[in-house]
Amino acid sequence: MNLYEFQGKELFRKFGIPVPEGVVVSQESELDSVKIGWPVVVKSQVLFGGRGKAGGIRFADDLAAAKAAARDLLSASLKGSRVKRLLVEQKLKISRELYLSIAIDTSRKRPVIMASKSGGMDIESVPESDLVARPVDTLIGFSPYLANELAPKLDLDAALSKQFSALLSNLYRLFDQYDAELVEINPLVITADSKLVAADAKVVIDQDSLFRHQDITGSYEDMTALENEARMKGYSFVELDGNIGVIANGAGLTMATLDSLLLHSLKPRNFLDLGGTDSVETVKNAFPLVLAAEPKAILVNIFGGVTKCDTVAQGIIAAKSEFGIDMPMVVRLSGVHEEEGRALLSSSGISAFSNMTDAVKKVAELMG
């Protein structure tokens, strides 16, 4: 789960990582009582990257300019989404900008510290030669020697190296204690008076760890409304830009179903994995999500195991009558109780295939 910059900075403060003085406002009038020194930077709180280029960051020298910036940012939308909050911070006097992050390296299966002396820009565009990746031994965790190794590669003098070591130690504690998938400071600013300050904060918390972080109230604003609804209902669902609705079971099989459509130049409207269920209701209630995405046809692809084919058939029949589905629907049932399932469907006038490739061909045929 992605945290907003202001939430990330609250965590930074809690862990002793220096951040600029600032406040969060959601209305222009709230700026009247803001007591930080001028000039300020007014930053839109959004979850996607590249907000600076999109016009989501403004500078202001006085209250009037800050209010004008706030009015603009709060009334406009940025990359299609409304900006609800602004972070107003004291503008830093910047000497240099660095990059620093800690992430999980899934190939090496351990944490990795990434640092660069070229910060402030999109990290994708930082030349490989300027980026240092230092894997961390999980069982050791952070120890100051790691900062001592990295500091010279960032051209830090003795005083800054000392600050860097403390900052990295605190950032690692945050990464560790809050089950972060990523903690990123870009840029990590060296101010004109030689202080290290985190000018931005990107924190991604592992969704599966939230049971032990009750204090984290994140946001799912980077998901679509339909994806959020599906998440609440317990389905694994991703909206895509095609026109064939898909319901399948198992993440791998669902992906394979989408891929098979693509081989016939058909584009899926969604990814929906039923998971391991044997409930008629769970099958039935998946349909409104797919129907809300307004596909041209629906493909249901089930390999029955724990999820039995006759249960799925009953769910499909119930959905068809309850939601009045009249668009073309192709069903493939294979595995446990497949004959019973296909018999149930055919008595309800729904044709079902046993082979996935045949079912996909049928969809292609229907779509002409």
Place this chain on the structure above:
Amino acid sequence: MVLIDAKTGIIVQGITGHQGAFHSAEMIKFGARVLGGVTPGKGGTKVNGVPVFDTVADAMSLGPSASMISVPAPYVRDAFFEAIDSGIGLVYVLTEHVPKHDELDLYANAKRKGIVLVGPNGPGISVPFESKIGIMPNHIFRKGDVAVVSRSGTLTYEIVRAITDAGMGESTVIGLGGDAVVGLSFLDMLKLLGPDKSTKSIVLVGEIGGTAEEEAAEYISKGFDKKVVSYIAGRSAPPGKRMGHAGAIIMRGRGTAESKIRALTAAGVAVADYPQDIPALLKQ
């Protein structure tokens, strides 16, 4: 033998749960030596005719060498540490949604103690009809010489069933888990299956995310004398979206299906367009 055989003694941590009880019964029907189970507070009872203990330490009296962990995600870390601290040599974690930092700890400690960790979030290991850990449906298998190594569950059954229907059979079928940080990798499995006399050919069922398929391809390209074919799921997946599995995500341009298919093809591995095409590729 690869990982487990008819002699492997298995305990189930979480045997009294719905999934633990149902699937341990299916494992016994398949031929597995399920010796007993562990559920704190349920010691002294029986499930499927085998004894339940409060701790793994108590269950060690049965002489198990493998454990299947089927406990809720918040308890996986403790269950795993209990297993490896008691002397279990192979741990299979079925549980989905285990926190990633716990998975890092599982992996690092498995390495430290020389334990085989498989999963989390996998469907198990099946050696027809000698032994089984996990939840794969019993009826899809036939004894044979094809090994299947996969990051998926249902898609694995689909492919195993296609192999069986085509008149062939399986030696070892293993799910590695759909999470971003899992124990055994494709590369580890190739090293184990290379010298395995009961395996003549290998199917790698991969998906988007990570670099495990590319690492396997590099190993094969240096000379591997068994036939390897593959299916990769996620050609149609957009970058940055998690496709169901925690590990199935294209990040920073890494982990695309194209990259994996390119690496495997260059290593001489035939990659199927549809899962159902796997048997034909095996017969070629």
